[in-house]
Amino acid sequence: MSNAKKLQKELTWKFPTAFSNKKITEKAVNDFAAEYRKYLDSCKTEREFVTYAGSFLEKHGYREFRKSDYTAPSGKAETSGKKAPAPGDKLFFVNRNKALVMCTIGKKPLNEGLRITVSHVDSPRLDLKPFPVSERNEIAYLKTHYYGGIRKYQWVTIPLALHGVVAKDDGTMVTVNIGEDPEDPVFYITDLLPHLGQMQNELKLKDGIKGEMLRAIGATLPYRSDRDDGRKDDKKEDKKEDKRDSEDCVKDAVKLNLLRLLNEKYGFTERDLLTAELSLVPAQKAREVGLDRSLIGSYGQDDRVCAFGAFRAELEAKKPEYTTLTVFADKEEIGSYGPTGMSSDFMLHFIEDLAEVCHGDVNTILRASNALSTDVGAAFDPNFASVYDEENSCKINHGCVLTKYTGARGKSGSNDASAELMSMVSRIFSKHNVTWQIGELGAVDAGGGGTVALYIARFDISVVDLGVPILAMHSPFELAAKYDIYSLYQAVQAFYK
Numbered sequence: 001m002s003n004a005k006k007l008q009k010e011l012t013w014k015f016p017t018a019f020s021n022k023k024i025t026e027k028a029v030n031d032f033a034a035e036y037r038k039y040l041d042s043c044k045t046e047r048e049f050v051t052y053a054g055s056f057l058e059k060h061g062y063r064e065f066r067k068s069d070y071t072a073p074s075g076k077a078e079t080s081g082k083k084a085p086a087p088g089d090k091l092f093f094v095n096r097n098k099a100l101v102m103c104t105i106g107k108k109p110l111n112e113g114l115r116i117t118v119s120h121v122d123s124p125r126l127d128l129k130p131f132p133v134s135e136r137n138e139i140a141y142l143k144t145h146y147y148g149g150i151r152k153y154q155w156v157t158i159p160l161a162l163h164g165v166v167a168k169d170d171g172t173m174v175t176v177n178i179g180e181d182p183e184d185p186v187f188y189i190t191d192l193l194p195h196l197g198q199m200q201n202e203l204k205l206k207d208g209i210k211g212e213m214l215r216a217i218g219a220t221l222p223y224r225s226d227r228d229d230g231r232k233d234d235k236k237e238d239k240k241e242d243k244r245d246s247e248d249c250v251k252d253a254v255k256l257n258l259l260r261l262l263n264e265k266y267g268f269t270e271r272d273l274l275t276a277e278l279s280l281v282p283a284q285k286a287r288e289v290g291l292d293r294s295l296i297g298s299y300g301q302d303d304r305v306c307a308f309g310a311f312r313a314e315l316e317a318k319k320p321e322y323t324t325l326t327v328f329a330d331k332e333e334i335g336s337y338g339p340t341g342m343s344s345d346f347m348l349h350f351i352e353d354l355a356e357v358c359h360g361d362v363n364t365i366l367r368a369s370n371a372l373s374t375d376v377g378a379a380f381d382p383n384f385a386s387v388y389d390e391e392n393s394c395k396i397n398h399g400c401v402l403t404k405y406t407g408a409r410g411k412s413g414s415n416d417a418s419a420e421l422m423s424m425v426s427r428i429f430s431k432h433n434v435t436w437q438i439g440e441l442g443a444v445d446a447g448g449g450g451t452v453a454l455y456i457a458r459f460d461i462s463v464v465d466l467g468v469p470i471l472a473m474h475s476p477f478e479l480a481a482k483y484d485i486y487s488l489y490q491a492v493q494a495f496y497k
Helices: 003-011 026-042 046-060 235-248 253-266 301-316 346-357 362-368 382-387 419-431 453-457 482-496
Strands: 062-064 090-095 099-104 114-120 125-136 139-147 160-167 173-178 215-219 276-282 287-289 295-298 323-329 370-374 400-403 436-438 462-467 478-481
Touching (some): 026 301, 046 062, 046 099, 046 160, 046 301, 099 301, 099 346, 114 482, 139 253, 139 276, 215 253, 295 482, 301 323, 301 462, 301 478, 323 346, 370 453, 370 482, 400 419, 400 482, 419 482, 453 462, 462 482
Parallel strands (some): 062 090, 370 462
Antiparallel strands (some): 090 099, 099 323, 125 139, 125 276, 160 276
């Protein structure tokens, strides 16, 4: 080897591919991906994720965490009788059916810090408006208000499913799911045919489809009262039929028919829709992409891909050195606001209650803790190379991506992790043979975005972003590589060990 090549080997660095990692097998990756696909099809909303996760908790030994189980009526922690959580104990807390905290008590005292992972389980979608059903030119539509950052033109001419809940006046909750079963109808937003699209073609891409045009077809037939096809054809019956026909001539009969069908299936009325949470999401299932089946294509991989890896790693934690805290939050796509988003203090309150029953000092715990903000990264796309810095962009099949900072342009709205934390996390990954890479969100001045890292950092917790490279992020059908999905799971496992 020449001196130049030897020096090049010693001084330069290139991240390896994930599939070259000899510590993992192709079978393990494919088995994990198969389970992941089933999960994606079951969890298209944050509520559905919490329900999915809840089905695993009891059989994995989790019990709901209530501070009152460990404290006296005075509010002080018991010194006898009720014991504090012990190493290996598994606890959970559900926040308003939209967010979830899971915890495994570690061997070290809480004052030595927690190992925290935070993912978000909401994704861009089309939320129904409070008065969603309208009729226009004998077509009944479902009117929507898009949630999160979408490219509106991507959401037309694809099959859509209706998911969500309706809270009725009597206090009952009705779960709605239409469009996922192969025999279900789906919903659909039209686009203009190319033959008449000359003026539309002249518009900027962002203006081709406006927000108020995101109305999904719900029905096209008018309401008609039931008829007896076997009745006699005489004058008396003709008069009754004429009377029924006049009764059927109501305004917006197609809208009425759509409301009737919803009422027959779920028992609610238009008044009930005012208190509903209903969303239109892509109806297609998660699929393998490419002849080599190396990619998973699906709606909602941002950020349910990271949530799945963290969830699996948390379930498998036994008696870790440090107490693990695995948080699944809502509302990230619209700024993390609200009581189920990370701008609220629900994670902090859980830590405060845990500190009290474990006789720890909450400020000491927070200061000593380290966290991963697990959110997806923007994978380098050769089709749009100009908006990336290739050398500093993550690539598919190169493992999970560690992102020092996000933000926009001058790192605005970014956590910007410290060198010490970056080094600590990378050493953990190397020790446990995790394939990882460095990345940032596009070229400087090309745009930008953020994660929940800054909301974790405000609690005086050291945090860095870790995610899975995604192609076509925020589209109705995002792409992620199987090996990268698996490496994120391995990374959280290593972090918890």
